[in-house]
Amino acid sequence: xxxxxxxxxxxxxxxxxxxxxxxxxxxxxxxxxxxxxxxxxxxxxxxxxxxxxxxxxxxxxxxxxxxxxxxxxxxxxxxxxxxxxxxxxxxxxxxxxxxxxxxxxxxxxxxxxxxxxxxxxxxxxxxxxxxxxxxxxxxxxxxxxxxxxxxxxxxxxxxxxxxxxxxxxxxxxxxxxxxxxxxxxx
Ligand code: DGI
Ligand code: FE
Ligand code: FE
Numbered sequence: 731x732x733x734x735x736x737x738x739x740x741x742x743x744x745x746x747x748x749x750x751x752x753x754x755x756x757x758x759x760x761x762x763x764x765x766x767x768x769x770x771x772x773x774x775x776x777x778x779x780x781x782x783x784x785x786x787x788x789x790x791x792x793x794x795x796x797x798x799x800x801x802x803x804x805x806x807x808x809x810x811x812x813x814x815x816x817x818x819x820x821x822x823x824x825x826x827x828x829x830x831x832x833x834x835x836x837x838x839x840x841x842x843x844x845x846x847x848x849x850x851x852x853x854x855x856x857x858x859x860x861x862x863x864x865x866x867x868x869x870x871x872x873x874x875x876x877x878x879x880x881x882x883x884x885x886x887x888x889x890x891x892x893x894x895x896x897x898x899x900x901x902x903x904x905x906x907x908x909x910x911x912x913x914x915x916x
Contacts (some may be wrong), residue, residue, distance in 0.1 A: 738780045741828070742758045745784055752782055753865055761859035770851045771834070778838035781830070785820030793819040803840075810905045817843045845890060845911025854886050861889040868892060875885050887915040 733741070735758075743751055758779040765775035766803045785793060793815040797803045803818045821840035824830045838856040841849065845857055861868070862885070863874050870892040877885035897904050 735776055736811065738777060742780055742784055742838065745787065750783055750786055753863065754780060754895045756863040756865050756871070757782060757859045759857075761855050762910050764855045764859055764882070765852075768855065770839040770855045771899065774852055775833050775855050775859075776821060777830075777832075777844075779833075779859060780857060781820070781824055781828075782842045782860060783816065783820070783836065784839075785823055788816070788819070788823075790815070796822045798909035800805070807905070810903055814843050814905050816839060840853045841911075844905045845886070845915050846908040849886070849911060849914070851882075854882055858882065858886050858889060860903065868896070883915050887912065890915065892900045 736855070739755070739758075740885060746754060758776055761775040761779040762772055765772045789814045794808060794814070796819040797807055797815060798805065799820050803822070806815060807818060818840045821830075821836040822840065825836055829873065830836060834850060834852050835848065838852045841853050842856050842860050846853070849857065858874075858878055862871060862878055870888070874885050874888045874892065877888055890908060894904055895907065897908075
């Protein structure tokens with residue numbers, strides 16, 4: 731059984747900067763709201779959200795080592811921007827260090843930045859909560875917040891479109907899982 735919200739927040743807090751911790755709390759509140767709205771597991775949404783950016787501030791080399799030593803994560807990820815590593819590496823670290831064994835929770839943490847093909851309801855809830863939490867001011871986020879009120883898939887799709895726009899407009903690479911998530915929803 732999982733620890734409760736306060737225990738988990740106390741666990742992640744020393745791993746995060748203050749602003750990142752505050753983002754985490756907002757993502758958690760948003761994910762709980764979305765989980766209730768769309769019938770996802772509320773407790774799992776809460777746990778995954780509290781932990782989603784656990785590895786955000788870990789050294790790049792440490793994240794790389796976790797990804798290299800686990801055959802479940804494609805090493806192709808290491809050819810893409812290191813900003814994409816904290817989700818998959820964080821899931822591996824939490825599996826080992828916090829004994830999080832729930833595959834649904836680990837999946838939602840792992841894919842929260844890039845998305846992936848065939849995202850579960852829980853994956854989508856955490857992915858979207860990270861994008862629309864009230865502290866975000868991405869261009870187009872208000873449209874995604876509106877969609878999130880009654881169409882989870884359309885909201886996720888629009889956030890992916892916005893992210894691909896942002897990345898391509900600034901000539902950045904796009905990790906293939908982001909396109910796989912887009913293709914599955916379009
Ligand atoms: O960790 P957060 O800041 O809360 O949010 P996040 O995990 O969604 O990370 C967002 C960053 O990841 C943002 O700077 C854009 C970047 N990103 C997302 N998808 C891709 C990506 N960067 C590259 N290069 N390729 C992607 O596909
Ligand atoms: Fe993140
Ligand atoms: Fe986040």
